[in-house]
Amino acid sequence: MSTRLPLFPLPIVVFPGEAVPLHIFEERYRTMLGRVRQGDADGRPLPFAIAYHWRDNVAVIACTVRLHRVLEEYGDGRLDILTIGDERVQIHEVLDEQPYFEAIVEPFVDEDEVLDATLGERLLALTTKLAELQVGKPVFVSAEGAAPLSFRAALLVDMAPEERQLLLQATSENLRRRILADHIAELVADFAAGSMKPPVVH
Template sequence: MLDRNPIPLFPLPVVVFPDQIVPLHIFEPRYKQMLADVRTADERGEILPIGMILGEDREVQGEVGCAMLLAKVLDEFDDGRLNIIGRGGRRFRIARIAEDKPYLEAWVEYVDDAEEPTDPVLLAKAVAALEKLVGQLEEVTGMRAEVGSLQNAFQIAQVTGLDLEVRQQLLEMTTENGRLHALCEYFEQIIPLLEAEGKLHRLASANGHTGSHK
């Protein structure tokens, strides 16, 4: 069902997932105005989410975005700039865009998953593959990412270095098992490449350090 009122759009070259914590620095005048409107609505007891959508400037590239709720204003500067924390909420599909204000607005239809139980075997497989990927990255870079407790595909995707196209595809999928399956396929493709890179890294590190023989 089409939502009755439009929501502000914030096109950025990022893909935000539900429940994702999003730190943002707001400095452009149009987005300062957008935040002012969001906060005014909040003072009236209304919830006005910010439509995070893949794009840039006034160009919208994605059809599905994530309605981010303003969680906290961290800093307000004298020139009107703000540091904020947002939290990803429901996904939406754009029905119509309005350009009457300095920032874009859109009438949206919210997107929900089809009802189906999550396959625990598939979830465990995706988490195990991610942990293996993290281990491979640590071997290559010397740095280890903290994975934590992961309960769904969106949480897994947040800690995975997916490109924007793959992230957008996951956002648009309407089944949890479909997202988990897509992540498993991605890991199956990328892990062998990292394993090969790790072997090259070990060979390079050992070069010249094998000792001398007399």
């Protein structure tokens, strides 16, 4: 079912379950946030979509976020907020009837498949190994969670926005696990060889 939501094009890619701090300073997006804070029919803050924006392009597959907390409000109207990634959506139309952009979206979901447990175990092991190499101690990713394992594991790895976008728009959890596991395996090998030290994203 299609929904009309505020749209915030940014040079970042957000994953479901990701905590995303934002500094809101443009007047149009301060207006947008005012609408978000008014809430939906249930009284909750209205979700809005963050879509990857580069050059003159806006990605068709985006992620909605929900306002989690207002961190600080400044006297000149600027705000620092914390949002949490919610669900993936596909943008069908971008509207400019408001001072800020809006989009007609519908949920973007994975295809039906049997999850490959071996892939999941490999991804968990590699993610733990990479974190241990980087910070000197394991950082465990739970095998269970609200967001798919691939997205939760990806939060521990530094990736370019283009790489994150490829994961976001993949419709197979098994494919995402394979792509991410192969990527992390390369990072682990490079780190072990002493050629690089990729940062853990907090």
